[in-house]
Amino acid sequence: MQIILETDEAWSLMTVISSYAIDNGGMAQAGKQAVRQWRTGYAQGTPAMKALTEGMNDALGGYLDDKTNRQVRRKGRYSRKQEQA
Numbered sequence: 001m002q003i004i005l006e007t008d009e010a011w012s013l014m015t016v017i018s019s020y021a022i023d024n025g026g027m028a029q030a031g032k033q034a035v036r037q038w039r040t041g042y043a044q045g046t047p048a049m050k051a052l053t054e055g056m057n058d059a060l061g062g063y064l065d066d067k068t069n070r071q072v073r074r075k076g077r078y079s080r081k082q083e084q085a
Helices: 007-024 029-040 046-070
Strands: 071-074 078-081
Touching: 007 029, 007 046
Parallel strands: none
Antiparallel strands: 071 078
């Protein structure tokens, strides 16, 4: 499985997560303001947002690679699930 976010999708995801953290995170007002300032630095179409998107894609890819790299027993021997694909 391969998931690749485009910049607009990553921006939407970042906005939803940060909004949820602000609304339900139980942070002090100063913490909420810090999250809002951080989010402002990653406006749509900026180089910072493009770099964040690449980082998100790398993290998702690494997580999925780790999850799909499991040992499976087949015909009396063990092999990695990635080797079977």
